[in-house]
Amino acid sequence: MSLHHPRRRRVMLGATLAATALLAACSTGDGVDVDGAGDETSAAGGGGEASGEVLVAGIAGEPDQLDPQSTTSYFSFQVLENVFDTLVEPDENLVMQPALAEDWEVSDDQLTWTFTLREGVTWHDGTDLTAEDVVYSFDRIIDENLSNSWRLSAVTGIEAPDERTVVFTVASPSPNLLANIGGFKGMAVVQQENVESGEIGTAPVGTGPFVVDSYASGESIDLTANPDYWGGAPEVAGVTFEFIPEPTTALAALQSGEIHWTDNIPPQQVAGLTGGEDVELGQVGSNDYWYLALNQDREPFGDVDVRRAISFAIDREAITEATMFGNATVNQTAIPESSDWYTEYDGYTHDPEQARTLLEGAGVAEGDLTIDLMVATDYPETVQAAQIIASQLDEVGIGTEIRTLDFGTWLDEQGQGSYDMLMMGWLGNIDPDDFYYGQHHSEGQNNYQGYANPEVDELLDAGRTETDQAARKEIYDQVATTVADEASYIYLYNPDVVQAWSPDVSGYEVRGDRAIRFRDVSL
Numbered sequence: 001m002s003l004h005h006p007r008r009r010r011v012m013l014g015a016t017l018a019a020t021a022l023l024a025a026c027s028t029g030d031g032v033d034v035d036g037a038g039d040e041t042s043a044a045g046g047g048g049e050a051s052g053e054v055l056v057a058g059i060a061g062e063p064d065q066l067d068p069q070s071t072t073s074y075f076s077f078q079v080l081e082n083v084f085d086t087l088v089e090p091d092e093n094l095v096m097q098p099a100l101a102e103d104w105e106v107s108d109d110q111l112t113w114t115f116t117l118r119e120g121v122t123w124h125d126g127t128d129l130t131a132e133d134v135v136y137s138f139d140r141i142i143d144e145n146l147s148n149s150w151r152l153s154a155v156t157g158i159e160a161p162d163e164r165t166v167v168f169t170v171a172s173p174s175p176n177l178l179a180n181i182g183g184f185k186g187m188a189v190v191q192q193e194n195v196e197s198g199e200i201g202t203a204p205v206g207t208g209p210f211v212v213d214s215y216a217s218g219e220s221i222d223l224t225a226n227p228d229y230w231g232g233a234p235e236v237a238g239v240t241f242e243f244i245p246e247p248t249t250a251l252a253a254l255q256s257g258e259i260h261w262t263d264n265i266p267p268q269q270v271a272g273l274t275g276g277e278d279v280e281l282g283q284v285g286s287n288d289y290w291y292l293a294l295n296q297d298r299e300p301f302g303d304v305d306v307r308r309a310i311s312f313a314i315d316r317e318a319i320t321e322a323t324m325f326g327n328a329t330v331n332q333t334a335i336p337e338s339s340d341w342y343t344e345y346d347g348y349t350h351d352p353e354q355a356r357t358l359l360e361g362a363g364v365a366e367g368d369l370t371i372d373l374m375v376a377t378d379y380p381e382t383v384q385a386a387q388i389i390a391s392q393l394d395e396v397g398i399g400t401e402i403r404t405l406d407f408g409t410w411l412d413e414q415g416q417g418s419y420d421m422l423m424m425g426w427l428g429n430i431d432p433d434d435f436y437y438g439q440h441h442s443e444g445q446n447n448y449q450g451y452a453n454p455e456v457d458e459l460l461d462a463g464r465t466e467t468d469q470a471a472r473k474e475i476y477d478q479v480a481t482t483v484a485d486e487a488s489y490i491y492l493y494n495p496d497v498v499q500a501w502s503p504d505v506s507g508y509e510v511r512g513d514r515a516i517r518f519r520d521v522s523l
Contacts, residue, residue, distance in 0.1 A: 053523040054222075055236045055505065057516070058244040058253055058262035061378065062218065065201040068188040069137070069146050074427065077185055078263075078516045079221055079241050084188035084206035087115055087134065087166070088178050092511055094287070094430050096178040100129065100189060100207065100230075101166070110173035110467060117164045121230045123191050124211045131160030137189045138181075148187060150438055150445045151180035154464065172465045175472065179431040184515070186428075209234045209519035219243065235507070235522040254279055254500055260523065261501040261508070263516070267325040270498055279500045282510030283327070286497045288427040289334045289435075290381070292389070292490040295419055296450040300364055307487035308348075309358035310421075313396045315350040319388050320493040323381040328493040333480045334426075334435040336494040338512070341432045341473065343480035355396040366397030372420040373400050378407035382423045385492075389423075414448050425495070427514055432476040433464055440479070440488050451488035 063076035068084050071077070089099040101115040121129040135158050141149050154177070157169040170177065181187050194205040204212055209231060210223035224238040242259060244250040250264035255278050265273070273281045294301040294310065301307060316330045329336065333345045356366070373389065375382035383404055390400035405413065413419055429435050438444040441460045442452035459479050466472040483489065499510045507520045 052237050054238040054240055055261065055518060055521060055523060056240045056242060056259040057518070058242050058250040058259040058264060060243075060245055060247070060250070060264040062243045063221070066204045066212065066215075066221075067190075067195075067200045068185045068204070069141055069148070069190060070201070072147050072186070074514070075243075079212075079223070080185045080188065080204075080206075081208075081515050082210045082223060082239060082518055083204060083208045083212060084185050084190070085208050086182040086185065086187050086189065088182035090179075090183060090430060090513055090515070092509060094513060096182055099182065100134070111170055113168040113170070113177060115166045115168070117166065118230055119164065121207055122228055123207055124205045124226060125191075126228075127191075129189070129207055130163045131166045132163075133191065134158075134166045134189050135160045136192045140190070140195065141187070151187065173467050174464065175467050176431040176433045176464065179434065183430045183434070184428045184513070210239055213238065229519070231519060234519050236518065239518050251500070254502065257502065259502075260505050261499070263497075263499040263514075265498055265500055267323070267327050267498070270325065270327050273500060277503070280503055280505070282497075282499045282501070282508075284497050284510055284512050285329065285336055285338045286427070286495055286512050286514065287336060287339065287429045288425055288497075288514070289331065289336070289429075289494050290328075290423065290425040290492045291334075292421055292423050292492065293449040294421050294487070294490070295417055295448075297417055298420060300362060300369070301420065302450075303362045304486050305358045305362040306364060307490070308485075309355040309362070309364075309396070310393070310398070311348045311487050311490045312351045312358065313355035313398070314389055314392050314490070314492075316348075316492055317350070318392075319385050322388050323384045324493065324495060327498055328495040330493050332491050333484050334429075334489070334491060335432065335476075335480065341435075341476055343477045345481055345484050347481075347484055350392075352392075352395050359396065359398075367399075369397075370399035370401060372403055374403045374405065374410060374413060374419040374422040376407045376410040376424070377404055378410075379424070385423055417448065417450075423492075430513070432472070432479075433460075436460060436476065436479050436483065437464065440483050449488060451483075451486070453482065453486065453488075456482055 059075055059078050061075040063079055064073045065071050066076060066080060068080045085100045087099060087101040088096045091097045100117055100121060102118045104113060104115040106113050117131060123129060138152060138158050142152050154170040154172060154174045155168055156171050159167045161167060191205045194200045202215055209226050209229045211226050213222045213224045215221050221241045222238060225234040227233045244253060244264060247264045247266040250262045251266060253259045254262050273279055294307050296302045320328050320330050332348055333343050335341045373386050375386045386402045390402060393400050414422060437460045438446040440447060440451055440456060442457050456479060459475050463472055463475040466475060497510055497512060497514055501508055504523050506522050
């Protein structure tokens with residue numbers, strides 16, 4: 001999800017992504033092998049009667065729309081996580097588990113995936129969910145080339161042989177298919193009538209634990225509990241999402257009891273909240289990452305030595321501390337250390353002398369280069385970081401002109417290639433393919449920096465079809481190392497997920513994928 005969620009208006013952070021944007025706790029079952037079948041398990045709902053109380057959540061911004069397949073705003077996905085379902089979904093360890101599909105099996109040749117839907121699932125309007133609804137949903141993503149169509153690039157057909165069976169055929173073995181169809185609510189199953197009526201953007205009909213009741217633009221969205229939810233009725237009567245853009249205001253509202261939950265917390269105040277009695281603090285590492293990207297279609301950034309010089313010129317520790325106040329982990333690659341797919345890499349240090357040497361070798365004289373650095377007001381950390389980065393680049397004779405835009409304009413400028421350097425983040429990543437293919441394959445839909453390396457393309461293509469996990473890990477180790485060596489992205493840090501809630505709230509767990517799930521919460 002952009003901050004980014006994959007593709008142009010991908011779940012980007014800030015609220016992304018894409019997806020994905022981009023962009024996400026309770027387990028509904030045991031882990032499943034890529035070539036095995038999902039275990040049939042009980043659903044994950046609380047199953048209790050609604051308490052009559054409404055949980056009030058303070059989020060940092062307003063959704064751009066409520067169509068899960070079209071939006072890439074994280075603010076949208078915070079709400080939609082509670083309204084829609086996917087065929088499968090990640091548990092707290094980001095292992096894919098049954099959701100609308102109670103189990104699945106994969107053919108011996110790995111080219112056919114057969115999903116069996118749960119019985120008795122209904123839409124919020126009371127009509128039955130069928131396999132045709134699932135086919136419609138994925139066909140819509142593909143046919144309309146929606147923001148996450150790239151996730152289905154291997155799919156050659158989707159059929160519904162009966163009301164509870166959905167069959168996917170793929171062109172080649174696809175070890176990332178489960179993550180692609182269920183990693184976040186951008187791949188949610190939607191109702192055809194709701195889409196064709198044009199109401200899905202403001203009055204969506206889902207199958208999830210809560211129903212959209214009202215939407216006051218600029219103020220809040222009210223959800224009510226779905227008593228017929230397949231996972232059991234939520235214990236709270238509903239959830240109200242209030243839009244509170246100022247972090248200090250959101251925290252004050254939580255401490256005064258005006259709201260019950262927020263993830264909009266001033267980073268410099270996180271440490272002081274630990275162990276307090278007025279709020280519960282949840283903090284875990286995330287799969288998100290923040291980075292700089294240089295436009296390789298503009299001189300001199302097509303020269304790898306210029307990009308490497310900038311990577312040596314910046315001080316990642318100083319940037320991370322100034323923007324995140326210790327609530328992040330410095331990383332020179334995309335995937336965090338907590339992941340099984342992590343690649344050890346320490347190719348760069350803060351070395352202004354090495355930066356000057358590389359610039360001189362590339363024919364860039366001191367004082368001759370001024371960089372247009374594009375950041376977004378919606379993500380204050382980028383604005384703060386820009387000042388520090390400008391100071392660090394000044395040390396090696398590079399000037400910086402900081403251009404601060406609203407996120408919508410920022411996305412437009414990125415898409416048009418109207419920048420020298422930008423800072424942003426991606427969230428909603430689970431499979432290693434999520435971290436690298438779209439951003440660094442020469443034909444990747446999010447490769448706005450113009451990076452092209454045939455060796456990396458070959459590796460990324462191979463990673464999409466390799467079913468042996470050890471061999472696949474070796475592929476992505478090579479990808480991560482080459483991408484960092486050639487500074488396609490200049491990686492900065494993996495931020496923590498930090499959320500806080502009232503002591504009156506029970507049953508809530510903070511998740512590394514930033515999925516905000518209130519279905520098992522009680523007050």
